[in-house]
Each structure stands twice: as structure tokens, then as C-alpha cells.
Amino acid sequence: MSDKCCNSNEKELLTIDNNKDCCNIQDEKVNATNVKETDSCCSSKESLKGLEIKSCCSEKEDETITETSSCCSNKVEEIPHNTTASIKGEKIEYRIYGMDCPSCALSIEKGLSGLNDIQEVKVNYNTAKLQVVGKNSSSFDNVENEVKKLGYTIEPFKQNKNLKTYNVEGMDCGSCAKSIETHLNTIPTVKSVSVNFSTGKMKVEHENSVDNIISEVSKIGFKASLLTNSNKPTEITNNKEGYGLITFSGILIALGFISSYNGISPLLTTMLYATAIVINGYKPVKSAYYAIKSRSLDMNVLMSAAAIGAAIIGEWFEGATVVWLFALGTALQNRSIEQTRKSIRNLMDLAPSEAWIKVGSELVKKPVDDVSVGEIVVIKPGDRVPLDGEIIQGETSVNQAPITGESIPVDKIIGDTVYAGTINESGSIEIRVTKLVEDTTISKIIHLVEEAQEQKAPTQAFIDKFASIYTPIVFVLALIVIVLPPLFGFGTWGEWIYKGLALLVVACPCALVISTPVAIVSAIGNAAKNGVLIKGGTFLETAGSINAIAFDKTGTLTEGKPKVFEIDALAMSKDDLISIALTLEDYSTHPIAKTIVDYAKNKGVQAKNGELFKSIVGKGVQATIDGEVHYAGNLKLFEEMNIFLGDVKAKVDKIQSQGKTVVIIGTQQEIMGIISVSDTIRTMTVKALDGLKQVGVNQVVMLTGDNEGTAKMISKEANVNRYFAELLPEDKVDAIKQLQNEGHKVAMVGDGINDAPALATANLGIAMGGAGTDTAMETADIVLMADNLEKLPHTIKLSRKALAIIKQNIWFSLIVKSIALALIFPGWLTLWLAVLSDTGAAIIVILNALRLLKVKG
Structure with missing residues (x-):
């Protein structure tokens, strides 16, 4: 490979197969595993992990290849396996606030898909994340405005180290924020700036120093300070204002209701109701307008139609009550759903944002983002470990509960590994940093858990499909109810319009759609807090149906240190x-x-x-x-x-x-x-296996390569139901298949490396000791971060509890919806009762799912 072309650093996993021609990569898939190195550059037609390359050397900073002045003088790095965007586009992620059910996510997807130069839009309701892929950097100019039009609050994630978040003090109105934006945009080294008056946050992508930005802001009369933990989601400050408006409009409705019985002017009563409708209905009507423009049929459309229809036929009290209950229900839903999202937010809060670095004989405080591998960090007693590293000085005991879920602190000496987010309990220690902040174990846990929450479980996928068919059918049915009966003389227009409007409200399957994802997010969050990584809803559901677990003996049931x-x-x-x-x-x-x-x-x-x-x-x-x-x-x-x-x-x-x-x-x-x-049996083994039997796992099996006598002895000590002895690695696969043929749903527990074939064959692969090996974290379906089985019974118990709650939520949602539908035609279902049945059911479903956060390990 020539010096001027395709220069790679030591960490590169890809080199380029060259055929004397530069920059001739075509729109084909390029494979990241084995691209050959030759004399010239970049004419590869191989495949690059499923990512299409349209042209060579024109990629952006957030992708694999960086733009340089000469062709292909790039540091080609490993492409993440979970990348969804093609290399020919740019990807930006945002946090969305205000979604109260998955149909909101669909509305945002449809709304953004219509924008120019937007190639792909993906909104995940569970994690409140939006991923947008555009042709170039200017493709994203209208994304935030479009989402705001739909009625949601949007906040971009940190995209690169040049994008920093600041706190700004002194702003007293929205024009202050605009003034700051206008001023900073005049500086050539500032690429973009966004100031949010409500949150007091400023996001700036800049190439000059932080001090320069702070100085520029101070020139126009405001005080800025760097927010180091810029990935931490911010709370929406206008929530209280929202509750205030809901309370005020509720008082107006109450006054209108009282005045209607006291002979006060009907016009005044109507005005009170109308004011309440405007206060609570402005946001959903605005969101409904943009949802209709994007051909989406969400709850805002249905509620707006019901409220406006009620006002048109003179049912002002009904219309005001509909929008008030909808606003209140949405606020309560948002507040409840935030509890599930906190499971990830709390993980993010574990690792400190700064570290004390030893430079010669002095200690210097640095942001963890700026700490490099090999630097020496000093950690005092009681402090959290800021980065993964190896102890080079001192002895201590470390509380590893945030990572492994172990309640007892672990003694650490020179040469031992410590993890970011754990707590130094006793002695002062010095560690040599072994991983950058984005590569630490806690960062990988957060990443894997967020990924897991984005994966749809089979039940959730089925319900989403059902809802996508159910809603338009009921919507069309509502229009038929409004038009046909009065057209053929069966009752008055007002009577049937009212029934049709009630049917519109019932058309939104909000509680049903939300029944599964909230339960899954809660369960995965609970598991992560207890040192167990569940890789997705599919595996959570599978774990709940497991009735046989096979264990590798050495290193799993036993210490593995003969x-x-x-x-x-x-x-x-x-x-x-x-x-x-x-x-x-x-x-x-x-x-x-x-x-x-x-x-x-x-x-x-x-x-x-x-x-x-x-x-x-x-x-x-x-x-x-x-x-x-x-x-x-x-x-x-x-x-x-x-x-x-x-x-x-x-x-x-x-x-x-x-x-x-x-x-x-x-x-x-x-x-x-x-x-x-x-080899001695682990102290936790017997307790863990007994715990599994208590939660309903009726077959606990040991697999070992040891002789019959050893296997028999260990099986008695561990109290397993049966064992398979004298097994070669391929024989373990046969043992798993035998259990499956006997009708069991089988989980296999091993170390994630030697037992890979058996882990893959089992219905569920569980690896233990994930904190010590990246391979285990990547290969298994469920990972026990600690090197023992202590949390396995909790995992099975939690999974079964999650399955039970999902079923409860689905049946409850269907029953409530069925009752509401049945009450419409006799005329017993009022509009406000229809809204209450929908938003109330959604809140009950969420609260029921939140119980999973409280299941103790």
C-alpha cells in the first residue's frame, strides 16, 4: 500500500484492495473482514458490512472514512455492526420529548419522511430517540422545526467532540436566545448554534475553544458555562406551566358547569367552555394539522376531530371536557413514562464527568472525555471510578453493584481491573486508564440496553400491526356512523354525529399499543440495574418461557480454578x-x-x-x-x-x-x-439453583467433560436434576438438542466463548462474567455481568413477571375498548367517558408496567 494512499493506523480492521485506480468504489456492499492490501488505492468492489459506498473519500466525520485533501488517505476504522445508515448519507440522532404512545412516533416518522433530502427516519418510542439519515448536512435544517410543528420537543444528541452544550444564565425571554444565536453565527469558527430559552441550554458546534465561546456570550450580557455531561437528558421546565394551564382550564370548565345550573347567561357559559377548549386544544389541533399533512392518523387527529365536532353540534361542555381530559391524561402519561426512561438515565449518571489525573507530582482535574488511554487517575476513598483501568498503586475494596449487581464489595489489589461507575470504598488508589470514556464497560452497558429497548418483541410487533389496521377501520366506521343512519332516516344528525365522535375517540388503541413496550423497557431497565443485560424484548419473552437450564460445569457451577x-x-x-x-x-x-x-x-x-x-x-x-x-x-x-x-x-x-x-x-x-x-463448587451455586427451582425451572442440568464419577459427585453437591458426563464440545450441542426434543424450552449458561456452539443451539444463551470479557457481552442473549449465578433466578423471575404484566395489560386494554365500543350504540357512552376510557386505560397500563421497576433482585 502506498504512503500517499489509504494510510491506516494500527487499529484499522480494513485495508483496501487496489487495482491501480483511485476512488473507484461503486455502489456495492463492502465486506469488513478481509480486504487485501496492494500497491494502489480504493478500487475495491468488496462488501463493507452491508454499508453502501457511493464515492470514495467524501464521507463525513460521523462515518467510517474521513474527508481528506488527497484521495483515500484515510484511517479506516471498524464499522459498527448496528449502523443503519448507508455511508452515502449522514446520520443525526435526537431526543424527543412529549410522545405519549407509539402512534406519536409514527406521526413524526411520516412527517419527517416528506422533507427534502431525508433518506431514512426511525423513531423509537421506548427510548425517545429519533435517528435521521440525510443526503448532506443541510438535509437536517428543517428537522427540528418540523418536529416542533407536530407538537413535540426535540433535542439533538452530541454528534462529535466539536458539539458542546452550555448552561446560559440571564435570559428572560425568547428574544434573548435569538440574540445569542445571531451573535455566535457571525463567528467563522462556529458551525451551528441552537439556544433553548425554556431549558436555558445552548448547543454549539465550534472549532475554537470553550473559553472563546464563553467570552463571546458574555459580550452580549449573558453568562455561559460548559455542561460537561452533555449526553444527559434535560428535564422539560415547562411541565409545571402545562399543569398550571390544565388546572386553570379545569377551573373554567367547573365554573361553566356550575353557571349552567344557576341561570347565568348561556353565552357566558359557552365562553368559559370555549376558552378551556382553546387553552387545552391548541397543541393537539396544531399537532393534528401536521399529522394530517403527513397522512398520519394519530391520537391528536382523533381527539381534535371529536372536540371540534362536539363544539359544532353545540356540545360545548363535552368538547371542553374531551380536550381537558386528553391534556391531563397526556401529562400524566408523560410523567409516568419518564420513570421507565430514568432506568437508562440513572446508568448515565453513575460515572463521574471529571477525573483527577496525575501529572508528575501534581493532580490535574480533567473532563473524562479528554482523558487518554495510559494516563494515571487518582481515586480517593468514597469517590466513583471515572474510567475503566488497572490498579498500579494501592489496595482497596470496590462496590461493583452498579456494574455487576453484587451487593458485597470486592477486594482489589495491584493488577486488578476496576470499572467506571463503581465506588472506591476504602483506600486511595491509582489506576492506569485502559479504555476511553466511550469504550468503558458502563458505556457498553448503556449502549446495549438502549439497543435492547429499541428491539421489538414478537408480542409488540403483532400489536403494532394490529393497531395499524384497527385504527383506520374504526375511523372509517365512525364516518359511516355519522353519515349513513341519519341519511336513511334513523335518528337525527346530531345524535349520530355524537355517536360517531365517541367512536373516533375509541378508535385510538393507545393503551393497547403501549401495553408491551413500557413493560419491556421497565424490565430491561430493572435487569440492567441488577447487573443483568437482556439484549431485547424477544429474549425477555423467551426467558419467561424457559423451563430447563443447562450449565457448563467448569467455571460456571464450579470456581473453574482446580x-x-x-x-x-x-x-x-x-x-x-x-x-x-x-x-x-x-x-x-x-x-x-x-x-x-x-x-x-x-x-x-x-x-x-x-x-x-x-x-x-x-x-x-x-x-x-x-x-x-x-x-x-x-x-x-x-x-x-x-x-x-x-x-x-x-x-x-x-x-x-x-x-x-x-x-x-x-x-x-x-x-x-x-x-x-x-475443582470446588461455587458458594452461590446451590442457592442459585434452588432459586431457579422456586421460580418454576423444573429441569436444572449439568454438562461436563469430566468422568462419570466426578460428574455424579458435583451433581449431588450442586443439587441438579440430571447431568451429562464425558462430553466433548460438540457433544454439549447434542445434549441441548436432546433436552429440546424432550419438549423443554432450554437456556444454556456458559462463559460465552468455549460454549459458543451450545449457547447458539439453546433457545436462550446466557453468558456469565460479562464485566470481564467483551466477547460474552457481544455473543449471548442475556449477560450476567458478575462472575456468578446469583442474579439468574431474579432474571427468570423478572422475565415471567414481565410476561404476566404484558398479558394483563393486553387483556385489560382489549376489555376496556370492547366495553366502550359496546356502550356507544345504546347512547350510554359520552364523549368525556370515551376519552377517560382511553387515556385512563393508558395510564393504568403504564402504572402496571412500572411495577417491574420495583421487582427486587
Whole structure:
């Protein structure tokens, strides 16, 4: 690869296959796994993780390839697997406030899809996130205005390190915000600026220093300060104003109702009702206008039509009550749904925004965003750890509950890893930073949980599809009810218009649509708080139906750190036997071999001169020592070589019956000795497995490569229902399939690496020890962050509770909607009662789902 073209740094995962032509990448998919490096640049037609490239070297900062002055002199980095945008467009994410049900998300999607140069719009109601893909940077100019027109509040996420958020003090009206924007836009180094008077926040994308921006703001009479944790969502300050207007309009309706019975002028009564309609109806009518423009049929359209229709036929009290109840219900829904979103917000708050960096003999406070890998951070007792790192000085105990859910602090010494967001309980420590702020374990947890909340569970997908059909059908039915009966002489127009309007209100399946996602978000948030990552609603639902769990033995049910229990030297001294064993096992990667090697080295025993080392799969190892082939392995190995065993077989059987593993040392002529190794069962194993049985998992199974005797002994200690012994890795897959063939829904628990085939075969893959391995966090469906099974019963219990609540919510929503529909035609369902049935049911459904946040681990 030439120096002038396609220069890559050490971390690049992609290099470019060159055919002497530059910048000739076509609209094809490029594969990120193996692109060859040759003499020229960028004529690759390979595939790049499903992302289309339209032209070379013209990509923006938030994508894989950065724009440079010469072609393809890029640092090509790994493309995230979850990227949804094609490289030929730009992607920006926003936070949306004010959505009270998933139909709001659909309205926003449809509204934005009609904008020029917008290629893709995705709104996730659960996480309140909006992703927009546009052709270029100017494509997003109208996004915020369009969302505001629809009646929602929008706030962009931090896109890059040049985009910073500031607090601004001294603004007393909206024109102050406009003045700041106008002034900063005159500065060449400021690319964009947005000032929100309501929140007192200013977002500026700039290339000059923070001090320069603060100075410029002060020139026009305001005080600005950098908000370091710019990803933290801000609360909407005009919520209280909204409640104030709702209260005021409620008083107007009450006065109008009282005056109607006291002989006061009907005109005055009507004016009171009309004022209440305008106060509460302005926002939904405005949102309805833009929803209709984007051909969307949401709750705002239905409620606005009902309120306006009621006013037209003279039912002013009904119209005022409809919009008041709708406004109140929406406010309460928003307040309730925010409780679920706080599950992520609380995770974001865990890691401090600044760190004390050791520079020589001095301590300097720096924002965590500016801390590099390799810098030394000093953490005092009682402080939170700001970044992942390795202890290089001091000893302490660390409360890892925010990451792993473990209630007991963990002792840490030099060389141990600490995680951002955990709490330093006792001694002062110094750590060397090992990960940047965006790569820390807590950042990955937040990212994975947000991703999980964006995934639709099967139940949710079905309900969304049902709602998309139900709403237009009932809407058309309402129009038919309004027009046809009076047209054919069945009653008056006013009577049937009223019934049609009531049917319009009932047409919105808000409670039904919201029944599943809120429960899933609450459950996933609760799990994350307790050190369990559930990768999506699909896996949450699956976990709730699991009735059999298979466990890998070593490192899962047991400590995974076997110890040498006994050495029986038969033909030589113990030291000589250990020396031969060390020579044989030093080249093996098996955990038992490592145990013997560590034991020998701790004893100060020296290895002999060995050669021609060879691993015998599933049986042991061999090497030539002093001209003779020596073996270390299991009984099967020596039986197959037809070596005379004498009473060795009886000894081995006795040791194995005690749950220990045996390593036999010998040659083709004799058995030299027996080394027995034992692995201890984890202290939490029995309690965890008993907990699983209590929550309804009736089959707890152990899978192990150990012999029958060891498996039997460990299975008794762990109290499992059954076990499969002497398994090779591929045999574990067969064991999982056997359980499935018996009619069980099977979960497999392993370390996420060695047990990958079995994890993939099971209905649900659960990895433990996620805090210590990125692989486990990426491969499994559910990840137990702690290296024990303590939280597994809680996970199953939470999943089953979530399934129960989802079913309760669905049935409750359907029953309430059915009753409302049935009461319309006898004329018993008033408009205000129809609104109450919808918004009230939605609030009850949300509150029921919020119970999942309180389920204790």
C-alpha cells in the first residue's frame, strides 16, 4: 500500500484492495473482514458490512472514512455492526420529548419522511430517540422545526467532540436566545448554534475553544458555562406551566358547569367552555394539522376531530371536557413514562464527568472525555471510578453493584481491573486508564440496553400491526356512523354525529399499543440495574418461557480454578514425578494442566528437557524426555495403549468417585504416578439453583467433560436434576438438542466463548462474567455481568413477571375498548367517558408496567 494512499493506523480492521485506480468504489456492499492490501488505492468492489459506498473519500466525520485533501488517505476504522445508515448519507440522532404512545412516533416518522433530502427516519418510542439519515448536512435544517410543528420537543444528541452544550444564565425571554444565536453565527469558527430559552441550554458546534465561546456570550450580557455531561437528558421546565394551564382550564370548565345550573347567561357559559377548549386544544389541533399533512392518523387527529365536532353540534361542555381530559391524561402519561426512561438515565449518571489525573507530582482535574488511554487517575476513598483501568498503586475494596449487581464489595489489589461507575470504598488508589470514556464497560452497558429497548418483541410487533389496521377501520366506521343512519332516516344528525365522535375517540388503541413496550423497557431497565443485560424484548419473552437450564460445569457451577489435591508417586519420588508432569503439561492450555504447572512452579520444581510435544485430543499429552516417550492423561489413554495398570484402575475409580479428576503419568512400559485434581463448587451455586427451582425451572442440568464419577459427585453437591458426563464440545450441542426434543424450552449458561456452539443451539444463551470479557457481552442473549449465578433466578423471575404484566395489560386494554365500543350504540357512552376510557386505560397500563421497576433482585 502506498504512503500517499489509504494510510491506516494500527487499529484499522480494513485495508483496501487496489487495482491501480483511485476512488473507484461503486455502489456495492463492502465486506469488513478481509480486504487485501496492494500497491494502489480504493478500487475495491468488496462488501463493507452491508454499508453502501457511493464515492470514495467524501464521507463525513460521523462515518467510517474521513474527508481528506488527497484521495483515500484515510484511517479506516471498524464499522459498527448496528449502523443503519448507508455511508452515502449522514446520520443525526435526537431526543424527543412529549410522545405519549407509539402512534406519536409514527406521526413524526411520516412527517419527517416528506422533507427534502431525508433518506431514512426511525423513531423509537421506548427510548425517545429519533435517528435521521440525510443526503448532506443541510438535509437536517428543517428537522427540528418540523418536529416542533407536530407538537413535540426535540433535542439533538452530541454528534462529535466539536458539539458542546452550555448552561446560559440571564435570559428572560425568547428574544434573548435569538440574540445569542445571531451573535455566535457571525463567528467563522462556529458551525451551528441552537439556544433553548425554556431549558436555558445552548448547543454549539465550534472549532475554537470553550473559553472563546464563553467570552463571546458574555459580550452580549449573558453568562455561559460548559455542561460537561452533555449526553444527559434535560428535564422539560415547562411541565409545571402545562399543569398550571390544565388546572386553570379545569377551573373554567367547573365554573361553566356550575353557571349552567344557576341561570347565568348561556353565552357566558359557552365562553368559559370555549376558552378551556382553546387553552387545552391548541397543541393537539396544531399537532393534528401536521399529522394530517403527513397522512398520519394519530391520537391528536382523533381527539381534535371529536372536540371540534362536539363544539359544532353545540356540545360545548363535552368538547371542553374531551380536550381537558386528553391534556391531563397526556401529562400524566408523560410523567409516568419518564420513570421507565430514568432506568437508562440513572446508568448515565453513575460515572463521574471529571477525573483527577496525575501529572508528575501534581493532580490535574480533567473532563473524562479528554482523558487518554495510559494516563494515571487518582481515586480517593468514597469517590466513583471515572474510567475503566488497572490498579498500579494501592489496595482497596470496590462496590461493583452498579456494574455487576453484587451487593458485597470486592477486594482489589495491584493488577486488578476496576470499572467506571463503581465506588472506591476504602483506600486511595491509582489506576492506569485502559479504555476511553466511550469504550468503558458502563458505556457498553448503556449502549446495549438502549439497543435492547429499541428491539421489538414478537408480542409488540403483532400489536403494532394490529393497531395499524384497527385504527383506520374504526375511523372509517365512525364516518359511516355519522353519515349513513341519519341519511336513511334513523335518528337525527346530531345524535349520530355524537355517536360517531365517541367512536373516533375509541378508535385510538393507545393503551393497547403501549401495553408491551413500557413493560419491556421497565424490565430491561430493572435487569440492567441488577447487573443483568437482556439484549431485547424477544429474549425477555423467551426467558419467561424457559423451563430447563443447562450449565457448563467448569467455571460456571464450579470456581473453574482446580487445585492439586493429592500426588501418588508409584515408581519414583514425588519431586521427580512433579518434574515430569511439569515438563509434559507446560505446553498444554487445558485448565487442569495449568493447575499442575502452577503447583510445580510454586514448589520450586524444575522441568526436565523435553521435545516432540504432542496433544492427544480428549485424552492427554505426550513428550519425549531423556529419549523415552512420556504421557500425561486420563485412564482411557493408557487403556488404549494396553499398558499394564495393576491396581491403578481401582485407585483411579476410587478417586473419581470422590468427585476428583485424575491425571496419570507414565510411559508405554509403566505407570509412574497419579495426580488428583479437584475443582470446588461455587458458594452461590446451590442457592442459585434452588432459586431457579422456586421460580418454576423444573429441569436444572449439568454438562461436563469430566468422568462419570466426578460428574455424579458435583451433581449431588450442586443439587441438579440430571447431568451429562464425558462430553466433548460438540457433544454439549447434542445434549441441548436432546433436552429440546424432550419438549423443554432450554437456556444454556456458559462463559460465552468455549460454549459458543451450545449457547447458539439453546433457545436462550446466557453468558456469565460479562464485566470481564467483551466477547460474552457481544455473543449471548442475556449477560450476567458478575462472575456468578446469583442474579439468574431474579432474571427468570423478572422475565415471567414481565410476561404476566404484558398479558394483563393486553387483556385489560382489549376489555376496556370492547366495553366502550359496546356502550356507544345504546347512547350510554359520552364523549368525556370515551376519552377517560382511553387515556385512563393508558395510564393504568403504564402504572402496571412500572411495577417491574420495583421487582427486587
